[in-house]
Amino acid sequence: MTFIQEIERRRTFAVIAHPDAGKTTLTEKLLLFGGAIHVAGAVKSNKIRKSAMSDFMEIERQRGISVSTSVMTFEYRDRKINILDTPGHEDFAEDTYRTLTAVDSVIIVIDGAKGVELQTRRLMEVCRMRNTPVIVFVNKLDREAKDPFDLIDEIEKELNINVVPLSWPIGAGSSFKGVYNRFEKKLQLFSSTDKQKLTEDILEIIDLESLEAQTALGESSTVKLKDDLELIETVYSEFDKAEYDAGKLAPIFFGSAVNNFGVQELLNCFVEIAPYPQKSVTDLREISPFDPKLTGFVFKIHANLDPNHRDRIAFLKICSGIFERNKPYFHVASGKQMRFSSPNTFLADKKSVVDESFPGDIVGLHDTGNFKIGDTLTEGEILNFKGIPSFSPELFRYIENADPMKSKQLAKGIDQLMDEGVAQLFTLKINGRKIIGCVGMLQFDVIQYRLEHEYGAKCKYESVNLYKACWFESEDKSQTDDFMTRKYNNIALDKYGRNVYLADSAYSLKMAEDKFDKIKFHFTSEFHLNAK
Ligand code: G4P
Numbered sequence: 001m002t003f004i005q006e007i008e009r010r011r012t013f014a015v016i017a018h019p020d021a022g023k024t025t026l027t028e029k030l031l032l033f034g035g036a037i038h039v040a041g042a043v044k045s046n047k048i049r050k051s052a053m054s055d056f057m058e059i060e061r062q063r064g065i066s067v068s069t070s071v072m073t074f075e076y077r078d079r080k081i082n083i084l085d086t087p088g089h090e091d092f093a094e095d096t097y098r099t100l101t102a103v104d105s106v107i108i109v110i111d112g113a114k115g116v117e118l119q120t121r122r123l124m125e126v127c128r129m130r131n132t133p134v135i136v137f138v139n140k141l142d143r144e145a146k147d148p149f150d151l152i153d154e155i156e157k158e159l160n161i162n163v164v165p166l167s168w169p170i171g172a173g174s175s176f177k178g179v180y181n182r183f184e185k186k187l188q189l190f191s192s193t194d195k196q197k198l199t200e201d202i203l204e205i206i207d208l209e210s211l212e213a214q215t216a217l218g219e220s221s222t223v224k225l226k227d228d229l230e231l232i233e234t235v236y237s238e239f240d241k242a243e244y245d246a247g248k249l250a251p252i253f254f255g256s257a258v259n260n261f262g263v264q265e266l267l268n269c270f271v272e273i274a275p276y277p278q279k280s281v282t283d284l285r286e287i288s289p290f291d292p293k294l295t296g297f298v299f300k301i302h303a304n305l306d307p308n309h310r311d312r313i314a315f316l317k318i319c320s321g322i323f324e325r326n327k328p329y330f331h332v333a334s335g336k337q338m339r340f341s342s343p344n345t346f347l348a349d350k351k352s353v354v355d356e357s358f359p360g361d362i363v364g365l366h367d368t369g370n371f372k373i374g375d376t377l378t379e380g381e382i383l384n385f386k387g388i389p390s391f392s393p394e395l396f397r398y399i400e401n402a403d404p405m406k407s408k409q410l411a412k413g414i415d416q417l418m419d420e421g422v423a424q425l426f427t428l429k430i431n432g433r434k435i436i437g438c439v440g441m442l443q444f445d446v447i448q449y450r451l452e453h454e455y456g457a458k459c460k461y462e463s464v465n466l467y468k469a470c471w472f473e474s475e476d477k478s479q480t481d482d483f484m485t486r487k488y489n490n491i492a493l494d495k496y497g498r499n500v501y502l503a504d505s506a507y508s509l510k511m512a513e514d515k516f517d518k519i520k521f522h523f524t525s526e527f528h529l530n531a532k
Contacts, residue, residue, distance in 0.1 A: 003290070003292070003322065003358070004290060006080075006358040007276055007277055007289050007290060007358055007359050007360065008276045009078060009079050009080050009276070010079070010080050010081075010082065010276050010277055010358065010359070010360030010361065011079050011080070011081045011082070011104070011105070011270070011271060011274045011275075011276065011360070012081075012082040012084065012102070012103050012104050012105075012277065012317075012360045012361075012362070013081075013082070013083060013084070013103050013104060013105045013106055013107060013270075013274060014083065014084045014085070014086050014099055014100060014103045014106050014107075015027050015030075015083060015086070015106070015107045015108075015109060016086050016100070016106050016107070016108050016109070016120065016123040016124075016127075017108065017109035017110070017119070017120060018110075018111070018114070018117035018118060018119040018120045019119065020111070021109045021110060021111040021114070021117070021120070021139060021140075022109050022111065022139040022140060022257045022258070023086075023109050025139075025257040025258050026107070026109055026137060026139065026257040026263065027072065027083060027085075029257050029260055029263045030074075030081075030083065030263065030267055031072060031074055031083075032260075033076065033263065033264055033267055034074030034075060034076045034081060034267075035074065035075070035076075036072065036073070036074035070084070070085050070300070070302065070315060070362075070364075071083070071084055071085070071315070071345070071362045071364075072085070073345060073361075076267060076271055077268075077271050079271045080360075080361075081271070082360060082361060082362060084099050084102060084103055084362065085099070086099050086100070086123070092119070092439060092440040092442075093422070093438070093439050093440045093442070093443055094390070094391050094393075094421055094423070094424075094438075094439045095300050095421060096123070096439070096440075097122075097123070097126050097391045097439070098299050098300060098373065098388065098391075098421065099299060099300060100123065100126045100127060100130070100132065101126075101130065101299055101387055101388050101389075102299040102300075102315075102317040102362065103132065104132070104133075104274070104275050104276065104277055104278055104360065105132060105133040105134070105135070105274045105275055106123075106127055106132055106133075106134050106135075107134075107135045107136075107137055107266070107270065108120060108123075108124065108134055108135070108136045108137070108159075108250075109137050109139050109257070110136060110137070110138050110139065110151075110155065111139055111140050112138045112139060112140045112141050112143070112145030112146060112151065112172065112254070113140060113143055113144060113145050113146065115146055115151060115154045115155075115158075116154055116155060116158035116159060120159075121158060121159070124159045124160075124161075126391070127247065128160065128161075128247065129387075129524065130247075130387060131246055131247030131248075132247050133244050133245055133246075133247050133273075133274065133275055134159075134161060134247065134250040135250060135251050135252075135253065135266070135269070135270060135273075135274070136155060136159075136163065136250050136251070136252040136253070137252075137253050137254075137255065137257075137262070137266055138151060138169075138252060138253070138254045138255070139255065139256065139257050140256060140257075140258075141169050141172050141176050141179075141190075141254050141255060141256050141261070141262075142172075142173070142176055142190070142256040142258075142259055142261070143172070143173050144172055144173035144174075145169075145172040145173065148165075148168065148169050148172075148228075148254065149228075149231075152165060152252060155250070155252065159250070161247070161248065161249070161250045162237075162243070162248060162249045162250070163236070163249070163250050163251075163252050164236050164237065164238070164239050164240075164249060164250070164251050164252065165182065165232055165236065165251075165252045165254075166181070166182050166183040166239060166251040166252060166253055166269060167179040167180065167181045167182060167183065167252070167253045167254050167255070167262060167265060168180045168182060168225070168228055168229060168232065168254065169254040170217065170221055170224075170225050171221065176190055176256075177189060177190060177216075177217055177221055178190040178261075179253075179254050179255065179261075179262055179265075180208070180225060180229065181265050182229075182232075183239070183251075183265070183268075183269050184265065184268070185206065186204050186205060186206045187204070187205040187206075187208060187213055187216075187217075188204050188205075188261075188262075188265070189204075189205070189216050189217075190256070190259070190261055208222070208225070208226070237249075239251055241273060244273060245275055251269065251273070253265060253266045253269070276289075276360065277289040277319070277359040277360035280295075280319045280320075280385055280387075281385070281386045281387060282295075282376075282383040282384060282385050282386060283383060283384045283386060284381065284382070284383035284384075285383070287319050287320050287383075288320060289319060289320050289359035289360065290320070290359075291320035291321060292320075292321055292322075293320065293321045293378070293379045293381070294318070294320065294321030294322060294323055294324075294329060294377065294378065294379050295318075295319045295320045295321060295376065295377070295378050295379075295381070295383070295385075296316045296317055296318040296319050296320075296323065296363075296376070296377050297316065297317055297319065297374060297375065297376050297377075297385040297388060298314045298315065298316055298317075298365075298371050298372070298373060298374065298375045298376075299315055299317055299373065299374075299388060300314075300315040300373070300421070301313070301314050301315070301367065301371060301372075301373060301420045301421060302315070302364075303420060303450070311366060311367075312366070312367040312368070312369065312371075312420075313344070313364040313365065313366060313367065314364070314365045314367040314371040314375075315362055315363075315364055315365075316362065316363050316364075316365055316377060317362055318357055318358060318359050318360065318361050318362070318363065319359055319385070320359055321359070321379070322356055322357070322358060323343065323356065323357040323358075323361070323363055324355065324356055325340065325341065325342070325343055325353070325354065325355045325356070326339055326340070326341055327339060329377040329378065329379065330377065330378045330379060330380050330381070331370065331371075331375065331376075331377060332375065332376040332377070332378060332382055332383065332384065333372060333375045333376070334370065338370070338377070340363075340365050340366070342366060343357070343363040343364065343365055344363065344364035344365075344366075345357065345361065345362075345363060345364070369416065372419040372420070372421075373388065373419065373420065373421035374388040389524040389525050390424055390494070390524065390525045391439065391523070391524050392437075392468050392469045392470060392523040392524065393423065393424055393437030393438050393439055393468075393469055394437075394438075394439060394467070394468060395437065395438045395439070395440075395441060395444075396435050396436070396437050396438075396464050396466040396469075396502070397435065397436055397444060397461040397462065397463060397464060398433055398434065398435055398436075398461065398462040398463075398464050399414070399425075399434050399435070399436045399447075399459050399460075399461060400434075400459065400460050400461070400462060401457075401458070401459065402458035402459055402460040403457065403458040406455075406456060406457045406458065407457075409451075409455045409456050409457040410451060410455070410457035410458075410459060412455060413450070413451040413454065413455030413457050414434075414447075414451070415495075416455075417447055417450060417451070418495050422443055422446060422447060422450075423436050423437060423438045423443050423444075423447060424436070424437045424438075424469070424494065424495065425437075425494070425495050426469060426492035426493065426494055426500055426502060427492055427493045428489075428491075428492045428502075429488065429491045429492060429493065430488055430489055430491075435464060435466070435492065435502070436461075437466075437469055444461060447459070448461075465504055466502050466503070466504050467503050467504055467505050467506055467508075467509065468502075468503050468506075468509060468523065469492075469494075469500050469501070469502055469503075470500065470501045470503060470509070470521040470522060470523060471494075471498060471499075471500055471501075471521075471522040471523075471524075471525040472499065472500075472501055472519050472520060472521050472522065473519070473520050473522070474516075474518050474519040474520065475518070476518035476519070479516055479518045479519060480516075480518075480519060482516070483501075483512070483516045483519055484499070487501060487512065490502045490503065490504065494525070498525065501521065509521070
């Protein structure tokens with residue numbers, strides 16, 4: 001296979017959802033269809049996560065075991081598919097957001113009864129920043145669900161994207177009869193199947209007018225379906241691939257992941273329309289995946305908390321060229337050459353050493369502390385990828401030294417953990433107090449534990465009432481000066497010395513935005529570009 005063919009057959013994406021919508025179940029079914037696993041339950045059980053909410057070590061242990069599920073790779077219809085995991089329960093963190101900077105498209109899972117929920121909205125905001133193409137899967141149709149027209153209105157409004165239903169449900173819950181697949185123009189009838197296996201007892205009917213269809217659906221459902229389809233045709237435009245590629249139009253599918261219903265149709269459509277690796281932007285030039293020289297960036301660092309295996313894995317997204325085992329690459333941040341004797345790829349539940357990887361692939365590099373989030377590997381060029389920002393944390397605490405003899409260790413530990421992207425550090429200008437900002441609650445415990453076990457330092461937290469951290473910019477110096485003076489108590493410096501406004505409530509942020517109308521407030525920042 002040629003280099004170009006290798007790239008064009010790759011599909012790198014993430015499944016995103018609010019917890020419990022069915023992300024794990026859908027991912028698992030996709031892997032089953034791809035033949036990567038053979039029984040359901042092989043990927044991971046997030047039950048452990050759910051039941052051990054307070055016990056972060058248990059969750060970390062689970063994470064350690066499931067590091068290989070960070071990326072799951074399988075082949076389907078000659079495509080090589082890489083699914084990137086987006087942790088969503090207690091281990092929700094900035095990592096979850098940043099993973100979305102490494103994908104070429106996403107599938108969003110929505111619970112048909114609950115509609116669009118908070119975490120989905122947040123993750124979608126990150127997709128919008130990069131105009132990532134989106135397919136929506138409305139799940140759990142075997143249970144009572146919202147009216148499908150209401151649901152797609154909600155999706156359109158809440159996710160701020162145009163939609164086109166490519167399948168359409170017939171009933172829901174106890175009266176769920178199946179879906180009409182508008183993409184393949186056939187009717188698929190639902191019957192409860194053996195959940196552990198892939199079964200083919202989904203009855204497919206091509207002609208809606210046929211006696212078979214009428215008999216299977218009954219008269220009233222057939223009439224309703226025809227009416228619905230007519231309405232859809234008049235209200236929604238046709239599927240337009242260019243609009244989808246631009247992240248402006250989201251095809252919607254309906255189904256029930258746990259029952260394998262609608263999953264294969266989703267996958268068939270996905271492999272047909274989802275984009276292969278696209279261009280990336282750097283501070284030097286635009287990078288085409290077809291460029292022969294290797295470039296890639298680190299979007300996630302996984303540190304193992306088990307004291308017996310204190311290894312780290314840096315996840316590198318390959319953006320161009322071929323990544324070869326044992327070949328020296330240039331680490332732009334340190335200016336050093338590095339070679340990797342055992343880069344890993346991931347296959348469902350195992351990882352294996354790989355000799356060659358292509359754009360779109362993710363390789364896991366064993367790391368002894370050299371990598372930071374956003375670091376670039378090249379064949380000598382000095383460049384940094386754009387679009388790997390920090391995201392505004394929503395949980396804040398003062399961090400204090402609990403052992404004055406170990407202040408150096410504490411400073412070093414905090415510095416390194418921030419480089420890994422575990423959380424963000426802000427230093428208040430007014431008094432120099434340090435504040436840790438996280439996206440998920442668990443991170444506070446992780447930081448405390450790691451500072452003690454890896455750096456021999458002790459920290460304690462104190463609560464602080466803050467809502468969001470915003471980076472800001474303006475061309476109007478006098479308004480900026482005025483803002484800085486008035487809000488001095490809430491201005492801090494981030495790790496790179498940039499000014500950040502720590503708003504203490506949604507109200508004060510809104511007031512600041514109204515009053516200082518020449519200032520732009522940002523909820524994300526480029527991660528490291530301005531730092532160097
Ligand atoms: P998540 O990763 O998005 O958090 O969700 P996950 O797949 O773990 O699914 C959450 C729950 O929803 C699970 O039930 C799962 O079985 C169920 N589920 C997923 N898809 C469907 C569906 O199409 N229909 C119905 N009715 N349920 C679905 P659980 O009780 O938490 O676990 P389990 O005992 O079923 O494994």
